[in-house]
Amino acid sequence: MLxxxxxxxxxxxxxxxxxxxxDVKAGEAxxxxxxxxxxxxxxxxxxxxxxxxxxxxITMEGRDVVATPSHxxxxxxxxxxxxxxxxxxxxxxxxxxxxxxxxxGARAKYAERLEFVxxxxxxxxxxxxxxxxxxxxGEQQMCAIGRALMSDPKLLLLDEPSAGLAPVVVQxxxxxxxxxxxxxxxxxxxxxxxxxxxxxxxxxxxxxAGTIRASGTSEEMMKTDTIKQAYLGV
Amino acid sequence: xQAFLDIFDIYLLEAVVNGILLGGVLALLALGxxxxxxxxxxxWICYAELVMIGMYGMYYMVQVFGxxxxxxxxxxxxxxxxLGAALHYIVIAPLLTAPPINQLLATGGVLFILQSFATxxxxxxxxxxxxxxxxxxxxxxxxxYSRLLAFIAALLGMLAVYFFxxxxxxxxxxxxxxxxxxxxxxMGVDTKRIYLITSxxxxxxxxxxxxxLVLQYDVHPFVGLSFGPITFLICVLGGxxxxxxxxxxxxxxxxxxxxxxxxxDLEWGxxxxxxxxxxxxxxxxxxxLARRS
Amino acid sequence: xxxRHAAWGIGLAALIALPFxxxxxxxxxxxxLILIWSFAYTAWSIMGRFGLVSLGxxxxxxxxxxxxxxxxNHLGVSPWIGxxxxxxxxxxxxxxxxxPCFRFRITGHYFVLVTLALSGIVLQVITATRDYTGGSxxxxxxxxxxxxxxxxxxxxxxTTWYLIALAVWVLGLLIWRWVDRSMSRYAMEAISEDxxxxxxxxxxxxxxxxxxxxxxxxxxxxxxxLYCQYQMxxxxxxxxxxxxxxxxVFAVIVGGLYVSLGPTVGAVIxxxxxxxxxxxxxxxxxxxxxxxxxxxxxxxxIFLPKGILGSVLDRLKTQPKPSGSK
Numbered sequence: 132m133l134x135x136x137x138x139x140x141x142x143x144x145x146x147x148x149x150x151x152x153x154d155v156k157a158g159e160a161x162x163x164x165x166x167x168x169x170x171x172x173x174x175x176x177x178x179x180x181x182x183x184x185x186x187x188x189i190t191m192e193g194r195d196v197v198a199t200p201s202h203x204x205x206x207x208x209x210x211x212x213x214x215x216x217x218x219x220x221x222x223x224x225x226x227x228x229x230x231x232x233x234x235x236g237a238r239a240k241y242a243e244r245l246e247f248v249x250x251x252x253x254x255x256x257x258x259x260x261x262x263x264x265x266x267x268x269g270e271q272q273m274c275a276i277g278r279a280l281m282s283d284p285k286l287l288l289l290d291e292p293s294a295g296l297a298p299v300v301v302q303x304x305x306x307x308x309x310x311x312x313x314x315x316x317x318x319x320x321x322x323x324x325x326x327x328x329x330x331x332x333x334x335x336x337x338x339x340a341g342t343i344r345a346s347g348t349s350e351e352m353m354k355t356d357t358i359k360q361a362y363l364g365v
Numbered sequence: 366x367q368a369f370l371d372i373f374d375i376y377l378l379e380a381v382v383n384g385i386l387l388g389g390v391l392a393l394l395a396l397g398x399x400x401x402x403x404x405x406x407x408x409w410i411c412y413a414e415l416v417m418i419g420m421y422g423m424y425y426m427v428q429v430f431g432x433x434x435x436x437x438x439x440x441x442x443x444x445x446x447x448l449g450a451a452l453h454y455i456v457i458a459p460l461l462t463a464p465p466i467n468q469l470l471a472t473g474g475v476l477f478i479l480q481s482f483a484t485x486x487x488x489x490x491x492x493x494x495x496x497x498x499x500x501x502x503x504x505x506x507x508x509x510y511s512r513l514l515a516f517i518a519a520l521l522g523m524l525a526v527y528f529f530x531x532x533x534x535x536x537x538x539x540x541x542x543x544x545x546x547x548x549x550x551x552m553g554v555d556t557k558r559i560y561l562i563t564s565x566x567x568x569x570x571x572x573x574x575x576x577x578l579v580l581q582y583d584v585h586p587f588v589g590l591s592f593g594p595i596t597f598l599i600c601v602l603g604g605x606x607x608x609x610x611x612x613x614x615x616x617x618x619x620x621x622x623x624x625x626x627x628x629x630d631l632e633w634g635x636x637x638x639x640x641x642x643x644x645x646x647x648x649x650x651x652x653x654l655a656r657r658s
Numbered sequence: 659x660x661x662r663h664a665a666w667g668i669g670l671a672a673l674i675a676l677p678f679x680x681x682x683x684x685x686x687x688x689x690x691l692i693l694i695w696s697f698a699y700t701a702w703s704i705m706g707r708f709g710l711v712s713l714g715x716x717x718x719x720x721x722x723x724x725x726x727x728x729x730x731n732h733l734g735v736s737p738w739i740g741x742x743x744x745x746x747x748x749x750x751x752x753x754x755x756x757x758p759c760f761r762f763r764i765t766g767h768y769f770v771l772v773t774l775a776l777s778g779i780v781l782q783v784i785t786a787t788r789d790y791t792g793g794s795x796x797x798x799x800x801x802x803x804x805x806x807x808x809x810x811x812x813x814x815x816x817t818t819w820y821l822i823a824l825a826v827w828v829l830g831l832l833i834w835r836w837v838d839r840s841m842s843r844y845a846m847e848a849i850s851e852d853x854x855x856x857x858x859x860x861x862x863x864x865x866x867x868x869x870x871x872x873x874x875x876x877x878x879x880x881x882x883x884l885y886c887q888y889q890m891x892x893x894x895x896x897x898x899x900x901x902x903x904x905x906x907v908f909a910v911i912v913g914g915l916y917v918s919l920g921p922t923v924g925a926v927i928x929x930x931x932x933x934x935x936x937x938x939x940x941x942x943x944x945x946x947x948x949x950x951x952x953x954x955x956x957x958x959x960i961f962l963p964k965g966i967l968g969s970v971l972d973r974l975k976t977q978p979k980p981s982g983s984k
Binding site: 474600646 | 711754755768779781782786899904907944956959960
């Protein structure tokens, strides 16, 4: 579904990613793990078009992502839940969800999508007229995921969904990810919480200093010595 | 009760009501400026000059081409909306990444251009529509229909903007964009397009104001100077980009101008408004509604 | 450094000698205007270079010009007294508006709009008091009886005016240099970079800003009064209001904000341009000159935001990094 080939990216003169090759197949959940500053967020941003790559190609179902204007990438079926959620704090939950369905294709399915999101997060239905910025961190994360789902994406990019949340809430968020992917959605997830994320995904890539150091199924990754020592603490 | 009425001199009451009526149009202008500032983060110094062009548009359509007022008004609104969009496309868009002061000054240059364009194209004579609306008499008080009409139309215009902002996808995007500019593309929003729509909307509000003001005032190339500064004061006092603050401040200023004008010329009303503004800066430096925004 | 002093000395001597060698009255007239406006633009840049973008200077100029002329016409007060009085008035006005702005950190767009309103209001007052000021029709100081020219600061002779304007212009550059050199400059730089840090370092931010504003307003009022005395005619549009404020900012931007001669270069360019346009279009086409002028300014801001002198100096790399980010 998603293919990245020898991708370079960065900010100005600072290069954050070097020759990334990455694949996500339809129906898969794929994780990208690695330390802080490894370029995980950059990777997500370059896929969703928030920053444009220096070199290399990105294709989504055979279509060229790099050549697509950033505001059209969501139309290719890619929805990005950004780091720190980035809700519109002074808009209501309803309006935040509405923004997720901004694209003409999504507007037509608005009612249907809204029902889907409210089914998934009944809490959002209760909070629909509340300002998004006044909700708890966990609720905001639900709202952010809900907003991304409003566009009826094929591929969901999740950037550190557990960051800054209480441990109990982190558990809930990963439960949610499981439910979302059981609905057939393809997920690419970036996480520092390696232990948790490896339980959710089928395959994972290890990103360090802007390059991919290792990749494999979750079981393989969990058995890899370097990952065991550095990220799993065993 | 009688004593109370005695305190409320009939002329005073008339001035108060006229102030409210004036406030409607000022609020309309403040809304347009706040909208543009809130979304694009620039201040159009030439905003009142857009109104001036709209007033000339009305004058030509009504007086020269003989169109009825009601037919001319939508065209004037469209004209100024197009002008607003053009202003953004030609002047602001190339300067979006420039220091804010350059954007501000460029619109100042446009102020020059519009004033001198009007001088060249229309001459410096004072012109009016030649429409005299009757005066409404309530007891001993007199209110001109043109002001009543302006007030009602301004409120309707603001209501329309309110519904546009809350009910439509584009309106929601306009409200969202000032809260997080960078992620708009993730929503599939083309920020450039939103900027252009906002500029056109800001222009349309100036156009509506022009249609209403031309009923009350003569138009000449420098007419913008009469209500430009007061609009800026309103926006600063209400908090730039704060719609509610601008709305309230517009009525406060309109009352001051109207009551100040009761005692002498209208210009002194402006002076009084400025003095009030300076005092308010000492009392509530962050604007009228600082706590709430 | 010595050669630089020498260059200044030679340049100044040449400027002083000029009217005794070259006597074309029209050219001298243009030079006087350039010198007076250069002084006003220099005054503006003293504030502007520290990020205090004021559009209220049209107001200060109007106060300087009108109070001087009104005192002379109505009370017979000599401009020698009237000018200081008008300067004090402009200074007080500046402090009244600037104090709350600086005290409560009204900066950026807000400061621009507040000062913009100030010049608009001064224009309104001049128009409102039309019984005294002649309103928008303009105002002419009474002619002094012959032999009292010095007392009334009225001279028919262009050379005298040229020398006065030259002296004032040099004074302006000296003040610019003094502000540039004085301690307050470092404070101001710290302020325009980071107000909180400056305050934490013990700089009284408000006081420093007020000082600069006061100096700038006093100079601008003086420029207005001199302009009035020289032209013997003022109108609200030529010495006050938003247009005059914008004209000052544009000239400084055109010339360059961070060099002492920038405002002067800006004055030379903008006044010559306006003059060429005015003559080129003639009196039949009123407004065309301003139209072209406005278009050129907008183009200029879009394509050459650093100013002509600033850009040239940048290229020559003789100029240290511009201070004060905006």
